Amino acid sequence: MYKNIRCAVVGSINMDLILSADRIPVEGESLPGNNYSYACGGKGANQATGLARLGAKTKMIGKVGDDQNGKKLLDNLKTNGIDTSCVSCEGSQSGLAAIILEKGGKNRIIVFEGANGEIDPDEAADAITDDLDLLLVQFETHNGVVIKAVKSAIDKGIVAVVDCGPAKNFPLEEIQGVTVISPNESETKALTGIYPEDEKSMIEASKILLQRSKAKYAVLKLGERGCSVYDGKDLRILPAYESEVVDTTAAGDSFTAAMALELIRSGDIYSACDIGNKAGSIAVSRMGADASMPTADEILNIRR
Numbered sequence: 197m198y199k200n201i202r203c204a205v206v207g208s209i210n211m212d213l214i215l216s217a218d219r220i221p222v223e224g225e226s227l228p229g230n231n232y233s234y235a236c237g238g239k240g241a242n243q244a245t246g247l248a249r250l251g252a253k254t255k256m257i258g259k260v261g262d263d264q265n266g267k268k269l270l271d272n273l274k275t276n277g278i279d280t281s282c283v284s285c286e287g288s289q290s291g292l293a294a295i296i297l298e299k300g301g302k303n304r305i306i307v308f309e310g311a312n313g314e315i316d317p318d319e320a321a322d323a324i325t326d327d328l329d330l331l332l333v334q335f336e337t338h339n340g341v342v343i344k345a346v347k348s349a350i351d352k353g354i355v356a357v358v359d360c361g362p363a364k365n366f367p368l369e370e371i372q373g374v375t376v377i378s379p380n381e382s383e384t385k386a387l388t389g390i391y392p393e394d395e396k397s398m399i400e401a402s403k404i405l406l407q408r409s410k411a412k413y414a415v416l417k418l419g420e421r422g423c424s425v426y427d428g429k430d431l432r433i434l435p436a437y438e439s440e441v442v443d444t445t446a447a448g449d450s451f452t453a454a455m456a457l458e459l460i461r462s463g464d465i466y467s468a469c470d471i472g473n474k475a476g477s478i479a480v481s482r483m484g485a486d487a488s489m490p491t492a493d494e495i496l497n498i499r500r
């Protein structure tokens with residue numbers, strides 16, 4: 197379905213330490229954990245895996261450390277069929293995300309950026325070649341990397357889709373001309389000052405996102421409520437697909453990768469967001485980040 201689409205992702209690559217507990221400890225409290233595991237993650241790597249698992253030709257642009265985790269992360273990208281020729285492996289430790297997973301699937305994450313903080317903006321921009329159809333970026337690398345990567349893509353006529361995670365007040369004016377700007381609820385609040393709780397606030401927040409970034413579409417990821425699409429005129433809410441939630445980690449990554457690919461294939465933002473909702477519903481039903489990313493067949497099997 198997506199095998200002729202050529203994509204690049206500029207972003208973070210992390211080792212995730214996932215620790216499950218009944219609840220998050222309060223200040224000064226120590227709680228017994230129920231389980232823990234290590235899994236490959238990082239918003240950039242998750243989205244690259246999401247694209248590759250859906251069949252797209254995918255190149256990762258980023259950095260891991262020259263350590264054991266770096267080797268595992270690099271191997272994992274290769275196993276997923278991702279071109280790692282633009283992932284450098286030197287300098288400080290690999291990125292690490294400590295994820296506390298509560299019963300019910302909600303998480304809290306602390307990220308040590310490590311090598312992700314050393315990506316050279318010019319090298320990242322140069323790795324975006326004019327044979328690509330799609331660039332995905334997130335905000336888990338330094339702002340200069342995102343800004344130069346997006347500019348490089350736009351100059352070459354490549355569609356740029358921006359996943360606004362993690363939440364920060366990013367200078368959206370510096371990435372004008374992207375096709376889609378896509379924050380989740382807390383990222384929307386960080387970027388616009390408005391929490392998208394109802395249709396009115398979704399429109400207000402989306403208008404600010406479009407004004408600042410000059411994007412064509414603002415796609416808000418709304419967790420179990422699905423997503424909203426604003427094209428500068430109308431807002432449409434697309435409900436989520438029912439799912440048994442195990443771990444919400446990387447639901448947003450899975451959504452963004454699938455939505456972006458379907459947008460390139462069909463040119464239709466609404467069918468793209470519907471596919472994104474399907475991918476997100478699968479991701480929340482599975483443990484881990486990279487392991488949550490669905491195949492095209494799995495997405496096609498999702499029905500209401």
Ligand code: ATP
Pocket residue numbers: 361380381416417418419420421422423436437438439441444445446447448449451472473474475476477480
């Ligand atoms: P994360 O940061 O955990 O990767 P996110 O906060 O960026 O995720 P969400 O808005 O939580 O992103 O989820 C992304 C998409 O996943 C939603 O737009 C929706 O399509 C799907 N999704 C999330 N939670 C659920 C749920 N409980 N049931 C069904 N689908 C869900």
Ligand code: RIB
Pocket residue numbers: 208210211212236237238239242292293305307336361445446447448449485486
């Ligand atoms: O979006 C999920 C990702 O955020 C995790 O894999 C973790 O690495 C953090 O960066």
